[in-house]
Amino acid sequence: MRSEDGRLGGQLCFECTAEEGIYRCKDCLYAVLFCASCIVEKHKRSPFHRIQAWEDGFFTSSSLKKLGYVIPLGHDGHCCKGQPDVICDFVVINVSGIHITSMRFCSCRRSGVPNTRHDQLFRHKLFPTTLKLPRATFTFEVLDSFHLLMLQSKISVFDFYRALKQKTDNTGLKDLPDYYKRFLEVVRAWRDLMAAKCSGRGHDPEGLRATKCGQVAVECPACPHPAHNLPEDWENAPTSRRWLYSLILTMDANFRLKNRERVIKNDAQDAEWRAINQANQKRSASYASTSVGGVVCGRHGLVRRNGFGDLQKGERFVVLKFHLYGHGTDCQLQYLVNLLPGCAQSDLEDPECWWAHINPVSMSTKLMSPWSRRETIDDHARRWNWRKITQFGTSLSKGLDEAVRMKARHSALHSQFTESFPLDVIHIWEREVSKWEKDPLKPNPFSDNLRCK
Numbered sequence: 001m002r003s004e005d006g007r008l009g010g011q012l013c014f015e016c017t018a019e020e021g022i023y024r025c026k027d028c029l030y031a032v033l034f035c036a037s038c039i040v041e042k043h044k045r046s047p048f049h050r051i052q053a054w055e056d057g058f059f060t061s062s063s064l065k066k067l068g069y070v071i072p073l074g075h076d077g078h079c080c081k082g083q084p085d086v087i088c089d090f091v092v093i094n095v096s097g098i099h100i101t102s103m104r105f106c107s108c109r110r111s112g113v114p115n116t117r118h119d120q121l122f123r124h125k126l127f128p129t130t131l132k133l134p135r136a137t138f139t140f141e142v143l144d145s146f147h148l149l150m151l152q153s154k155i156s157v158f159d160f161y162r163a164l165k166q167k168t169d170n171t172g173l174k175d176l177p178d179y180y181k182r183f184l185e186v187v188r189a190w191r192d193l194m195a196a197k198c199s200g201r202g203h204d205p206e207g208l209r210a211t212k213c214g215q216v217a218v219e220c221p222a223c224p225h226p227a228h229n230l231p232e233d234w235e236n237a238p239t240s241r242r243w244l245y246s247l248i249l250t251m252d253a254n255f256r257l258k259n260r261e262r263v264i265k266n267d268a269q270d271a272e273w274r275a276i277n278q279a280n281q282k283r284s285a286s287y288a289s290t291s292v293g294g295v296v297c298g299r300h301g302l303v304r305r306n307g308f309g310d311l312q313k314g315e316r317f318v319v320l321k322f323h324l325y326g327h328g329t330d331c332q333l334q335y336l337v338n339l340l341p342g343c344a345q346s347d348l349e350d351p352e353c354w355w356a357h358i359n360p361v362s363m364s365t366k367l368m369s370p371w372s373r374r375e376t377i378d379d380h381a382r383r384w385n386w387r388k389i390t391q392f393g394t395s396l397s398k399g400l401d402e403a404v405r406m407k408a409r410h411s412a413l414h415s416q417f418t419e420s421f422p423l424d425v426i427h428i429w430e431r432e433v434s435k436w437e438k439d440p441l442k443p444n445p446f447s448d449n450l451r452c453k
Helices: 036-044 117-123 140-153 157-168 180-198 239-245 329-335 348-364 370-390 392-418 421-440
Strands: 023-025 052-055 058-062 086-094 098-106 126-128 136-139 249-254 288-291 292-299 305-313
Touching: 023 036, 023 058, 036 126, 036 180, 036 292, 052 136, 052 292, 086 140, 117 126, 126 180, 136 140, 140 370, 157 180, 249 348, 288 305, 292 392, 305 370, 348 421, 370 392
Parallel strands: 086 136
Antiparallel strands: 023 052, 052 058, 086 098, 126 136, 249 292, 292 305
16 A cells, blocks of 8 residues: 555556656556556546656646547547537546546537537536536536435435545645536436436437326336236136235325425514524424325335325324234224235335435435425435335245245144134134124124123
8 A cells, every 4th residue: 555655667658668657547457657648548438537647756636638638529539520629628527536628529510410519428428517518517427326325325415526526636725616516406417317217208209298297106016006917807806816916005104304494484683593583483384394104015115106295284194003012902903904814914114114214315305495305205215116126036035935934834833723622613703703804893803802800
């Protein structure tokens, strides 16, 4: 590690051995030294690497732009042979940092091929900050890296952009261009475009504007979907198999995913102090929504399409399976899901896992605009669903093996327990259970009618 900051090798260029080697790349695998022309030639296909120059006994920051390299965009790395090119200074934000470059735009007019500046940038995986005479761009790599980090570690745009600036200059002494606000806008556009692309919305003749609510959601392929994964006559299935085609949904509320009111009315004193502004307000008065309600499929834990909605102060909530065992015996026997035919040992607590995943985002989303907040939560839901689906091969197989093993064990215990009762008593119990399953208003056979006095 100590030798990393020193000059290794000989004095001559590693490639041509004719000129003095004083330049190296900080991002390439081999830290060999090149002359100016050789290091430019080596980096024509990777122009956003960090270049360093050996000066006065140590390495200093340099760039391909300082060495005279101009990035050509029009002809896949070659200069345009037709119209005169347009050369512009350009700011490029990549995972390796913030780069000041020069770019050569092609002026050719090719039939049927859009060739505006932003078209050329997009073709080279560069996302411009504007579509009208852009001067800065974000690489697809940095946008994809931030998107993945945001979904996994919940990092904010502010912290990520600060890390890029520190990677470029960790002293904070250089006057780097600030494109933080543009990064916010581009990230939102990138997120929505990726969702539309993965959902196949680009093939719609009417374009993205024809996208309806829920069409970019990642749906659960294991849940029943008529005309997709159900037999033709599934509605008339016998009672013994009807549970296979039933949809189990779980609902829960999250009181951390609040959203503050964007417009705050000041009093006549026009005070800017929070203590004065909130002196006469209730705790939730400054929130546009105090929580969210969510719907998750009960068997597999995926967030449902259009399964989220903001909750306002004053709405009422009921407790279903969550903490049901803390309720009285009568409540348990009436609402216990484990007594429903076909439900088996479904967990039905997946909303809690989803809330644990999304809760760290609440510190950011509560200050966002309503639409940005909604897009952020939807983005995390898509990623959550996708990861669930990719793990179906392991999780469903593991659950099936466990179910087969436990079925054999409990069937043996049930048979052994049944043999300890007379047959006439067993027949009476079976009839009572059958009547109760058909009509829940009938006496519950699982209740204990004995009362201790």
